[in-house]
Amino acid sequence: MDRLDEPLFTDEIYRRQFAKTGGTFIFGNGVDEDRASVASEWHATTNFTDVKFISIDAQGNESVLVTEVDAASAGLQLFLHDADDIVEYLQSLPGPITLDITALAHRTWAPLLRAAVIGEITISLIYLEPETYSSSRTISEDGIYDLSEKIGGIEPIPGFARLGPGSTDEILVPMIGFEGTRLNHILSRTETPPDRIVPIVGVPGFRPEYSFYAHSRNRSVIEANFVYRQVQFAKANCPFDAFLTLSEVHAWNPHEGIRVAPIGTKPHAVGAVLYAISRGNLVEIVYDHPVRSKRRSKGEARLCVYDITGFVNTSVFRFDDTNGLSGHEDS
Structure with missing residues (x-):
């Protein structure tokens, strides 16, 4: 395309x-x-x-x-x-x-x-x-920035509940950010095989170093079972680039459904929502509704x-x- x-x-x-x-x-x-x-x-x-x-x-x-x-x-x-x-x-x-x-x-x-x-x-x-984002008080592999207090739980975004069950062969596309805990939570709930996981990383990021942070904070998943071979990229602040990347991933098996987890940048989430509006029941939005940390960003x-x-x-x-x-x- x-x-x-x-x-x-x-x-x-x-x-x-x-x-x-x-x-x-x-x-x-x-x-x-x-x-x-x-x-x-x-x-x-x-x-x-x-x-x-x-x-x-x-x-x-x-x-x-x-x-x-x-x-x-x-x-x-x-x-x-x-x-x-x-x-x-x-x-x-x-x-x-x-x-x-x-x-x-x-x-x-x-x-x-x-x-x-x-x-x-x-x-x-x-x-x-x-x-910039507010730094975490306890830096670990799961997060260098203090963005969320807790995960609210996986449930449909209003207006985006899929009608009917999906297929077990569906691809899961996590649009990842700095919080590795959120990706691990979604994977534990969806039980997606590694060969069906296609992460999208924001490249280029809002700042040059942000793309590396996103990769490093999700490294345990990306490097496991050769998932890194399936990583795709979309400009971090562009929903339309994210939309087109989703289209390209979906084209690998266009007649199957696709699940998208917008847990990275908000512009990527806009791209995911637009894709779900466009493709209807072929797309399921998987979202964990985090509770935002106070003063999570500066300037x-x-x-x-x-x-x-x-x-x-x-x-x-x-x-x-x-x-x-x-x-x-x-x-």
């Missing part, structure tokens, strides 16, 4: 360079990271003109509270499993929509992204890379802007609408 040129859909800038006129800006609130706080001073700059700001608060397992900033009206509770309700809400907002996923949990942004795609709502995502680096609507209108994404967009649960 020919690679799409990611600058066509990804723009790497700095936060001060981002500008928006009209439409809606949705962001997460209440996370204690420098990069995750959308400062009111930034909103008040001339970079934003006639923009409606929506804050997502109280991110729960089943619902979130969405509140219009500086409005007198009370917040609205959105149920994450109710795709129709989310589509209706997004359609009620002035477009185009920009969704800042930096401070949002996977179980929050993924249902919103899916609703925008199935509702044909013009949307882009933004993600602010950290300047901010590049702001990545992802043209989701531009990508989903390509033939690469819409290879089969009947199997793809209707292949997951709806409420």
Whole structure:
């Protein structure tokens, strides 16, 4: 498959360079990271003109509270499993929509992204890379950075429960990061044979050394039973490169299902979610819902802007609408 040129859909800038006129800006609130706080001073700059700001608060397992900033009206509770309700809400907002996923949990942004795609709502995502991550107090093979307090447990992301059982021959694609414990947890639950494990490493990483850290913290799995022979690569901050890598792996056995574990970078997780939306029941998202550590990152680096609507209108994404967009649960 020919690679799409990611600058066509990804723009790497700095936060001060981002500008928006009209439409809606949705962001997460209440996370204690420098990069995750959308400062009111930034909103008040001339970079934003006639923009409606929506804050997502109280991110729960089943619902979130969405509140219009500086409005007198009370917040609205959105149920994450109710795709129709989310589509209706997004359609009620002035477009185009920009969704800042930096401070949002996977179980929050993924249902919103899916609703925008199935509702044909013009949307882009933004993600602010950290300047650095907080170092772990106890450095081991499992982790050099203090990113998660604990693993919540493997269960479907809202809207992404597969309908029907999968095959025992399915490939498992873990999109790995710095936490080897998470990969070992998923492998222990899925009991995947080594010859069916195809890890994806973020290359290049947010920083040059990050790719080596990801490999070293998952070394026990990668080096066991020749799994290293199956390692694939995708740019760490590009969901579209991740999508294309998943497509290439899936092409090895296109009629079988594929399980994807997005336990690395958030942009890779976006690529995995887009692939699951596109391919429907051929894809299962395996996610462990970690509890984030407090102050897990410091500072901010590049702001990545992802043209989701531009990508989903390509033939690469819409290879089969009947199997793809209707292949997951709806409420």
